[in-house]
Amino acid sequence: MADTFKFHGDHVGSLLRPQALLEARRRVEAGMIEPEELREVENEAIAGAVRMQKDAGLTIFTDGEFRRQDFRSGIVDAFDGFTTKEVEMPWQSPTGTVTLLSTQYIVSDRLKQQRRITEGEVEFMRTLTRGHLKVTLIAPGFVAERCWQDGVSDQAYESREELGAELAAATKAEIEALFAEGVMYVQLDNPGYAAFLDSHVRRGNGHGAAFERMVAIDAAAVEGIERPSGASVGMHICRGNNASLWLAEGGYEPIAEQLFGSVPVDRFLLEFDDDRAGGFDPLRYIPEGKVAVLGLISTKTPELEDVETLVKRIDEAARIIDIDNLAVSPQCGFASVARGGNKLTPDQEFKKLWLVAETAFATWGFET
């Protein structure tokens, strides 16, 4: 037995949506079925996802984000004040740039919260497992930066800072509500930091101010939150994830010191699954006692990594951070966007998660 419980085998959260779920959502959007019918399909799919995570040997469970269209849905569905538009975005693939139509959410009015960001999610999960639950939320810093459009958002808010403060307060309230519901692990997702890493997404000047604003807003969402015993807040920083494509490349070095030192989360979930991710050196900026979750297993490719090689890489990172403050996970979710699932089959997804648990057993022993 092991005496520590640090979720050494972790996973980012989103899972491949079953075809029946995608179809049910399409039919709701087309007005062909009622939302209650979609909820039944969601429930069934989530029950399957939880069974799959148990079978894989994981010790922390998510609902796969099956009630969400994409990684931003929780907040944009809970608030009035967003409008959407379709934009073409350049994604990267092994063979070059691919343009995909993506949904952009824009703050076009004062935001008005209509319901909890994770309305009903935990309640249903509790009917499926007594195990530890993880819930993901989009980071408020990302929303404040990426949903802002000059000439539109500034008609409702004086500044990004004002918008960010409101979003941070709502996120903080949601985290506290989740802890009150018994959730052990809340994860903020902020793919926006990728813009400060690298080549493909770097645009113009002013990154310094935007980065600092994002850090301050995300920090405000977490500062002062009292954790129940054993509970954690994590932050996942990814480089884009849609249909096995990515947006950004490069190591965490340019942002590591300020980000890791300023946002008071307990865990940072980082991508280290391929050469695009850079090395472990930026881990030296993770404050003492905090956990670095090494995203070593790729959700972008079906090839299964090897346990022994993964353990060796964890041992390599342990030269920088105490091994007990490391964890292993896939580098990102399997489907950050419901219709943009990565190019894996459900069986390949299961094997990747199985490998997470197996690698954690091999590296740290058993958590109880």
Next chain:
Amino acid sequence: MATTEEGRAGKVGPFPRNAPHSIHHVNFPTTDPERTTEWYGNVFGLKRIDLSKFTNTKVLLLTRGNFDLHFTPVEDMDRMAPYHYAVEVEDWDGFLEHLDSLGIRYTRPVERPQNNSKYAYIRDPDGTMIELVYHGNREW
């Protein structure tokens, strides 16, 4: 509880009649009996028991005299975790040095102050986890 005076190996009773003597062996799968024989030989000094004169069983029996491990050959290995077994060692530091000399990785040793024990895990070539345990004040 009924008792018996008959002990084994010089042990003096009375013993409860339902008292087990000890765990005799555990049986885990192996995908490669030769590799398993070599690994357990190197790590624990176990020797293969030659059964060929008595039976055509494919089960691999390894012994060190005071304890046995059995392995059933399989083509595909299922994950055994969290099922595992624990082996208590006589000399903790010596055993870890022995593992180091073999290049076998073990998890960070953990102390259990409540019973003056320590433990760590190793993993056999098929991925079966073995907990190594040491008790500081063992009186038996």
